[in-house]
Amino acid sequence: QRLVDAAGEVLASYGRLDLVHAHDWLVGFAAEALHDSLHVPLLATIHATERGRWRGSLHENLARDIDMAENALVQDAEAVITCSDAMSQEVHEYFETSYDKILVIPNGVYSAQFDALRNRDLRAFRAAYAAPGEQLVFNVGRLVFEKGTDLLVEAVPRVLEQVPTARFVIGGTGPMADQLEHRVREMSLARHVQLTGYLSYEQRDYLYMVADCTVFPSRYEPFGIVALEAMAAGTPLVVSNVGGLGSVVSNGVTGITVDPEDVEALAWGIIRTLQNQPEARQRAERALDMVHERYSWPLVARKTLAAYRQVLDMAPMAPDR
16 A cells, blocks of 8 residues: 555656566565556566565475465566566466567666776785685575575585685575585585675675685576676586576676586585686676677667556556647
């Protein structure tokens, strides 16, 4: 109701709305109410699906309720934006939505924040995480099952067999933090693995810049904006070939992709990256070029504006338009 009330304040200040754009089910109820009461077209962006998170199953009442809310929003919308081909397929399969109704517009990244760091001396910062001559592997994200951080921890001993100088930094918070800490201690990896907890944006960006390899072993990833951040920083990438990550990262060209939940393959990808840094840097350079060509925010904004025009053109005229 507060969102609807806020929309009323916007109407009072600026006049009528031409279109309502809802980002995910959390605002879906308010967006659908405005869509019905104002007789304006509705555009929905679906960033992820509840069924996708649960691998096609819904075992809890809350998950089923969220799925119903997502479905209602998709059905009411004139068009649906997804961030990747993988998410487009999810929306098509889970909500029986025609591909004609789905528009794929990727996420973007600001590369300027990393460009500004390229000539900065970050050796002192890096020394807090790895000694000279050691190689730094970085992962950042929510510490939840879908992000696969536990798979990275399991891969560490396999990597150390081939690259004993590797050091792993895992940034972020989440419900799996205690479990990961316990597993690190259980495998006697505390000297090799550091779980930092919360990282500021500055710390995160610095770690991207000084890392020899970034790793995102997600089990479910609608897009994977962290991969874009690593690419914009010029950091070699290893990711699981799942969801949007598989679309963003081209195996052997802009990074290395491995099968999801395959710890041996994950370790192999990290080892290959650390043992052949010239090759890894070439992939990183191609990835940086791709970021500039395909994933800049101005380009994403132009595509979104085109989507607005498309929805306005296809929608029936409101009585007072």
